[in-house]
Amino acid sequence: MKKKTNVIILAGFLGSGKTTLLKQLLKYEKAHNHKTGVLMNELGTVSIDSDAVPGDVPLKELLNGCICCSLSDQLEKQLWSLCKENELDTLIIEATGAAHPIDVLDACLSPYLLEDLHVSGIISIMDATRWLDRDKMNVQAKMLMLEQIKHADFIIWNKTGSLSVEQKSVLESDAKRLNDGTPYVLTDYSIVELSQLFSLSVKERSEHQPVTAEKLKVKTWMYTFQGPVKKDVFENWLREAPSSIYRIKGYIKYEDQQIYLFQYSYGLPSYEKEIMKMPLRLVFIGENLDVETLTKGLQDVERMSK
């Protein structure tokens, strides 16, 4: 009988650390000579995260929508073709940060895929600080994070390095209260003992709350800088940016003429030097994005950088 492909679903709110974990899983699987494929879903029209996937890894991307709502029919098809085109040992699905993990799981359990796939489980990577501050978010976003915890087969509380002992114990009790018996870890940069993520068992699912990107009203928007901007001017703008921007990612060039992969999530900007000449596009993901004000602010950044 044909060996089934082991599927790992990475869930978790926007910017929580899913791609950070994906990169580690790919290295681990390569070191173990396991052929691994990736299905990546992004809300925007441009893929930024796919750069994290090495060229020799079979990759399918579903862009400009969420696999748990507008792209749900395509998810099954893409899973099917990834399996048929490649003899995969492992398939990692990185959902958008606005996806309900159960809808992704449902697609994997489709009768068309039953002979091909074995779902190892849902790993929910949670931005610990965002979770502790969740009352600042709207009801739908809060509910989505709650669902991501409740339906996980493994919970990773990420970005915990600067938290107090009391805050860490709140996270521990929240994991037990919301999803008793499910393993969890507290970590930074999604660092976990990876072997344990391949042998999870998918538990019986209770009813789930249908929270989707559409209900969340998460929208994406893109801005292209015409050239380099001054780092302090851009960061000043960023500090004042509305909290309804959940995520920014893309490429930016500063006055040192260096292009950086720029990421921003819950108040934290990060940069990685980029050696390729990438287009200077930033993708914004958030709710009620006021495109006019954002455009004006970013044009001002360009003007003040001259």
Ligand SMILES: Nc1nc2c(ncn2[C@@H]2O[C@H](COP(=O)(O)OP(=O)(O)OP(=O)(O)O)[C@@H](O)[C@H]2O)c(=O)[nH]1
């Ligand atoms: N300070 C800090 N930053 C982290 C940590 N883990 C990840 N990051 C950074 O947070 C940003 C978002 O991480 P990603 O792994 O891209 O998050 P994601 O969940 O894939 O994001 P989306 O796909 O947009 O939902 C990146 O700049 C990471 O380097 C952490 O523990 N601490």
